[in-house]
Amino acid sequence: MKRISYYFLLFIVVFLQENCNIEKDKNIDDKAFENFNLAKDKNIDDKALEYFNAGKYEEAILEYKKQLPLIEKKYGKNDTTHYSKTLYDTGICFYYLQNYKKAIEYLTECNKVYKSINALQNEFYAKSCNDLGLLYKKSGSYEKAEKFYIESKNIYEKILGKEDPNYAISCNNLGTLYSIIGNYEKAEKFYIESKNIREKILGKEHLSYASSCNNLGYLYQDIGNYEKAEKFYIESKNIREKILGKEHPSYARSCNNLGLLYRKIGNYEKAEELYIESKNTLEKILGKEHLSYARSCNNLGLLYQKIGNYEKAEKLYIESKNIKEKIIGKEHLSYAISCNNLGGLYLNIGNYEKAEKLYLESKNIREKIFGKEHPDYATSCNNLGLLYDNIGNYEKAEKLFIEAKNINEKILGKEHPDYATSCNNLGNLYYKIGNYEKL
Template identity: 45%
Template sequence: MTSAAAVVTILGADELLGLRLNQERSALEQFLFSLQWTRESLRGFQLPLVLWLTPRIAAQLADKAPDFWSWRGGVFEFSQPIAWAFEPERSQSQTLEQPQTPKPAAADPADLQRQIDDLLAQDPESPLLGSLCNDLGKALENEVSYSEAEIAYRNALYHREQQLGTDHIDVATSLNNLAALYDLMGRYEEAKPLYERSLAIYEQRLRPDHPAVANSLNNLAVLYYSMGRYDEAEPLLKRSLTVKEQQLGADHFDVANSLNNLAVLYREMGRYSEAESLYEQALIIKEQQLGADHPNVATSLNNLAELYREMGRYSEAEPLYERSLAIDEQIYGKDHPEIAADLNNLASLYDSMGRYEEAKPLYERSLTIKEKQLGADHPAVATSLNNLAILYDSIGRYDKAEPLYERAIAIREQQLGADHPDVATSLNNLASLYESMERYGEAESLYLRAIAIGSKALPENHPNNVTVADNFRLLVQAALEAGQANQLSNHPMTQEVLRQLSELE
């Protein structure tokens, strides 16, 4: 029998959360009071003790049993890692959502804020403040309260830097979370230095081939993808994949995730054969490791189907979309946001095939589920509104499309901010509708606003910026050819396009 260091692990402290904390001499207080007398009794105990605590119990322990708390050799905080995945988009800005693994129910923000306030009053130097503020940020982010989440994440970063130093691993985690929020909000230039600093800490404190470094590389690559900087994203994704293969094994689930992300990048770059091979590898790993009916298998089926749809291989895409939907319905039921995503994606295939009558009820059902489960003002609802509007636009039902585009814009402006790239996408789509209706002046103002947002939020050569600029030029040309140039303004960009067109005559 080989000798090994032994550790005694104590579990179950979380059960004390069900007790009434404010009741005089509650069972919890008696437990904490008793801990004051255990220190001397345990001095002769030769093995290390590991006591697993929730943040709330730990805060009570530090306050009610300070002598016992001072005996600790260290405090280790564990939080659920952030799952990263791309959301593929269509060329005409019709979002195809990628379902994600279900997450645990988020804590109540009000309750977390009360815990933070109590702890600040009791012990403003507590190392638990950073963890609680971080949890508050996640809870607010889940509620799409991004401005409030930013404050919470910033507070978490502040407390961790003050308590742990600027190069601590937990500081890197806070930098990552704040950067991820900025990425979500379209504030890419603010996210970039945070991701870079987080990566530098991981590389310094761990090692260049640590799995945490691989995750950090992936996150920075996702940001570059969002910014359209594909050439910079590719080497980061490749390095992340290499680290995971070396450290975790070639058939590990995290390797499948990296294969998927690299495939998404290649699909966006038009490197379809490479993307197909990577998607297929990811699917095989997931089926082997998780089983054929796992929700992450459904995600891979959806991604491969989207690639086939984009390549025009509709007959191959349809059964994959249908199998993905069947798996998710078996797991989640028929009224879950994941089902709404699957319905949206299958509808998009029918849309691409011109099977509008089959696509319409799927889009409508997807929208209904999202409104019921997520709320009428959730950004995912704006996605469904946009997609249904595109369908109506395609079949010439402009009267139906216009209010849907307008509502999508209103939701995105309210939830994401007036300068978010998704707002520019919606403005572009509504402008295209107005152009079809020969409302050239209204289309012009929307295109100009979309161009302004893109020039501020995205690199100059981002595909979205190129698309909007091309659309704007085509609008001016269409107005000129229709003899409606008088609808256009004297905006310098408009006048410059008119001048260029006149030189071609």
């Protein structure tokens, strides 16, 4: 019997400006897709695994789909050892192809197996609920994400107790969700609970505790408590340095995150120093043809754009975009971010033709990945609206601002900063064109 286990590391994208996307390395411990896959009778599974490890997810899906009828015939649809986990594995592959709809479909079928035999107080079922929560979160369906995260958390609490790493992960994931939708009070509560559990059962010199510090740093940065944010970022960075050393991706991420904070509070010298350290570390240990290195180029580019060094910014944005195109292709969210940021740079320097082309490309990719009812798509509408506003095409700008506003209201609610930004942009447009009645 062969078993595999791996952790999915998630990079979260947070919109900090109307026209720029920072790529944050947020170790949020979703613990999504920690896959347990059993070898099957005819080594079909070995072939699927081989494809998966090579990043050939479409081929892996074909192999898993071949397995399903054979497994169903041998073990039945109520089998939680083979059948349900093959459904789960197939969902993983769809996740990595960014086909969240199909991934949700397969994980939902996986959950149905457990429900059919009333085996809901089960650790794997709890994990599957957690993963569905992540998928719905990625898809922008935050109410459904909350439902599955809470279900996962409650099961872990019942079968493992509160002083367990899995329960701490569930608290952490709920904190992340509430942070995204702007419920910072709940986010803080769950992040602190997760951190306290980890401190108690793992100690302060543990990577999971460092991740909790990192996430609290993000939260306090988002709500403007920069002193607390700095404290937690530095604590996380120091733990990672002590455990892993300076030549490790996690240490590089801590440098990146602290750089984000210093950039936000206007300490550009410190931000540049940390961004460069992060970039150089990633280049040394991962090479230039790696997504993490591409992200570090993106963030350094954003800093140079902020301080008006457009030549350096353009060079780094293009480098980041080209790496992503080569290793993940054009239909990937991270590539869309590069298009968006390069578009924002060209908007700043008045190259509107290039800006429009890149903004449209980014918007189309996001629509394809997420659909129209997602905050990322709303951000693209907003950014394209800003471009048309700048060049005097007020009709197009108004249409896009309204679309962004409606999406943000529906998904995030009226008390979210992104909704406020949409209202502000629309208000500025109406003021500019003299339509004071709509203000």
